[in-house]
Amino acid sequence: MARAVVLDPRSRHALFAGLPVRTLLSAAALDRLAGRADRLAGLDLLILDHGGVVRDPLGGVVDDPDPEICWLSLDVYEAGLLPVMLGVLMDGRSGRWAQSFSAGLDSPVFRRLMEKGYRLTRSDAQAPAIADYVMAQVMALLHPFSEQADARAEREWRRVPFREVGETRWLVVGLGAIGGALASRLRPFGAQVTAARRTPGPDPRVDAVTSPDRISAVLPETDVVVLACPLSDRTRGLADDAFFQAMRPGAILVNVARGGVVDEDALRRGLGRGQPAWAVLDVVSEEPLPADSWIWSHPRVRLTAHTSAAGGGVQRRGDALFLDNLARFLAGEPLRNEADPAEVGL
Known part of the structure; x- marks a missing residue:
């Protein structure tokens, strides 16, 4: 009571x-x-x-x-x-x-x-929590912690190279509360951040702003793509075959928007080509994810159960x-x- x-x-x-x-x-x-x-x-x-x-x-x-x-x-x-x-x-x-x-x-x-x-x-x-989630997930891919752990388990004293955040280019699709919180966290690391949004004009939190219909021109030079946009008629299926074909090989895709923003069949085809090399999915088109979905076992997918907003x-x-x-x-x-x-x- x-x-x-x-x-x-x-x-x-x-x-x-x-x-x-x-x-x-x-x-x-x-x-x-x-x-x-x-x-x-x-x-x-x-x-x-x-x-x-x-x-x-x-x-x-x-x-x-x-x-x-x-x-x-x-x-x-x-x-x-x-x-x-x-x-x-x-x-x-x-x-x-x-x-x-x-x-x-x-x-x-x-x-x-x-x-x-x-x-x-x-x-x-939830914006600060989701921004932290994105940073942690991408950091875990830029820094190969699992390979470092393997070296320790094998008792091998070997150096494991990693990518510095400041050497990466990011595209944040959607610059609302979540995209803005992420951009603010990236700036001190020195990453180059482009935001795609419908509202034109510069924003002090990012290096450049582009329109949603220009995303395909930015993807070939982007290392990390973060989907943080609302689901609407404009964004449903935004990440389709053409989207993934335009991505830089080896890039990372993070979806903290809605599952419907990504064409999951197109994503599977893209992962097979390394476009993207990794997908971090906190949302999927059907939640809970069916037990027979290919997403569960794909070696290039990091999956969480819509928990990016589970911050304290x-x-x-x-x-x-x-x-x-x-x-x-x-x-x-x-x-x-x-x-x-x-x-x-x-």
């Missing part, structure tokens, strides 16, 4: 004509935010407990929640309660705003929520973003990371 939060009914913004704002969040999120109860003052809290039942702060069951605000936090997803919380939103009549734990809004449910009148804000809380600080940053946007929402101010309806096809 989540701790009860004492609310001050006098602390309400005039925007809501003196009425408490019905706000749905998980019991786990409320426990984390209990020390900042003042930030929740003036809200009529609806709490999704660990069994998927909506309750009030004193533990009573709420039969008709009808939330105006919702915090779709990461713990809801990890507990398998996301369909339950989304179902409450879809059944509601008064939806105003939902904060998502996700950076991407390609799921059809987000379109349905916006059709119901919800404003949606995405999360950038993600939940804390997500809570901070929700509280910041909550204050902005109640004050009638612009929200951080608000989605444009066009992003969900509206």
